[in-house]
Amino acid sequence: MKVRYFDNAATTKVDERVFEAMKPFLTTDYGNPSSIYSIGRETKKKVEDSRDIVAKCLNAKSNEIYFTSCGSEADNTALKGIAYANKNKGNHIITSKIEHPAILNTCKQLEKEGFEVSYISVDKNGIVDLEELESKIKDTTILISIMYANNEIGTIEPIKEIGQIAKKHNVFFHTDAVQAAGIIKIDVQDLGIDALSLSAHKFHGPKGVGALYVKSGVKFNNLIDGGHQERSKRAGTENVAGIVGLATALDIAYNSIEENTKYLKELRDYYIKNIEEKIKFVKLNGDREKRLPSNANFSFRFIEGESLLLNLDLKGICASSGSACTSGTLDPSHVLLAIGLKHEIAHGSLRVSFGIDNTKEDVDYLIDSLVEIINRLREMSPLYEDYVEGRYELDEM
Numbered sequence: 551m552k553v554r555y556f557d558n559a560a561t562t563k564v565d566e567r568v569f570e571a572m573k574p575f576l577t578t579d580y581g582n583p584s585s586i587y588s589i590g591r592e593t594k595k596k597v598e599d600s601r602d603i604v605a606k607c608l609n610a611k612s613n614e615i616y617f618t619s620c621g622s623e624a625d626n627t628a629l630k631g632i633a634y635a636n637k638n639k640g641n642h643i644i645t646s647k648i649e650h651p652a653i654l655n656t657c658k659q660l661e662k663e664g665f666e667v668s669y670i671s672v673d674k675n676g677i678v679d680l681e682e683l684e685s686k687i688k689d690t691t692i693l694i695s696i697m698y699a700n701n702e703i704g705t706i707e708p709i710k711e712i713g714q715i716a717k718k719h720n721v722f723f724h725t726d727a728v729q730a731a732g733i734i735k736i737d738v739q740d741l742g743i744d745a746l747s748l749s750a751h752k753f754h755g756p757k758g759v760g761a762l763y764v765k766s767g768v769k770f771n772n773l774i775d776g777g778h779q780e781r782s783k784r785a786g787t788e789n790v791a792g793i794v795g796l797a798t799a800l801d802i803a804y805n806s807i808e809e810n811t812k813y814l815k816e817l818r819d820y821y822i823k824n825i826e827e828k829i830k831f832v833k834l835n836g837d838r839e840k841r842l843p844s845n846a847n848f849s850f851r852f853i854e855g856e857s858l859l860l861n862l863d864l865k866g867i868c869a870s871s872g873s874a875c876t877s878g879t880l881d882p883s884h885v886l887l888a889i890g891l892k893h894e895i896a897h898g899s900l901r902v903s904f905g906i907d908n909t910k911e912d913v914d915y916l917i918d919s920l921v922e923i924i925n926r927l928r929e930m931s932p933l934y935e936d937y938v939e940g941r942y943e944l945d946e947m
């Protein structure tokens with residue numbers, strides 16, 4: 551059975567060009583970048599070349615880029631590092647209710663350590679309330695962390711406006727751009743971003759490597775002690791092959807963003823149009839316009855998301871009901887609850903995230919499969935039967 555992959559928000563396939571760029575650093579050019587002999591110096595140069603590439607793609611300086619093991623480590627380093635280094639100025643952090651667990655759980659840990667965290671609301675489309683955000687700033691506020699684009703519903707946040715608010719109040723601004731980097735062009739200087747996290751495997755790079763941008767002059771503590779790698783901010787022998795893979799993948803993505811965006815939007819909009827025309831009782835979650843070109847998240851009434859995913863899997867279709875980092879729980883998505891969905895509706899959600907390898911034929915197969923599966927699952931639903939028989943009235947989704 552052919553596998554049709556629609557979960558690119560969870561991870562992407564490594565681009566063949568990326569794999570080829572990585573191979574020498576797993577085989578022939580295997581020197582430790584900290585070594586002074588030639589093959590060590592060569593790998594050190596490749597790490598620095600990769601740093602230059604990442605910096606150029608973000609309109610940052612090379613010495614503002616730090617390589618990490620993943621996006622979660624980058625998030626932890628940004629939040630904890632900035633909080634610890636600036637606690638003499640204050641202990642208050644602002645974030646949103648729909649952040650990735652890498653941010654929310656880090657904030658919970660910081661609260662246990664005496665920091666105060668304000669969790670601001672979002673509207674029905676998942677856009678943060680800027681008035682509430684600014685109203686929460688006080689003398690002890692040291693950091694605002696708002697994601698660039700939501701990993702579940704695809705909503706893109708007003709990053710430039712948040713950056714302006716942060717600058718106005720002399721507060722540092724971090725954004726988790728794991729879902730946006732490689733899909734949207736990001737200019738950290740224009741947007742007023744002080745720290746930014748990204749992860750290679752979201753844009754056809756390898757798993758196990760990420761990057762953190764921290765603006766020059768922003769103090770942050772390191773989380774890992776040891777050697778002097780990454781300018782003494784992250785000890786540990788560099789993952790040279792991974793770093794090369796990240797930089798190569800980001801460079802490829804950066805130079806193809808316009809054409810990729812156009813293609814992904816066409817697939818996404820075609821899918822959304824057909825789902826809304828062919829299936830009743832559905833709700834598109836997230837903003838219709840301010841959303842990632844690759845994302846479409848629907849809630850299907852009278853359906854359990856887990857059953858939907860299992861039935862799709864039987865047809866060779868890979869999709870998701872939310873974040874891959876929370877897939878082990880049966881609790882409804884905190885993102886969908888934050889935008890106002892009721893538990894029973896939030897449970898019936900499906901996130902589809904398109905990639906450049908998907909075709910229109912793949913999308914047609916997905917649409918046809920969903921129509922068949924949802925009709926069959928609803929026929930088995932006692933609640934749907936009650937609705938058909940007039941014993942149950944629908945409220946708003």
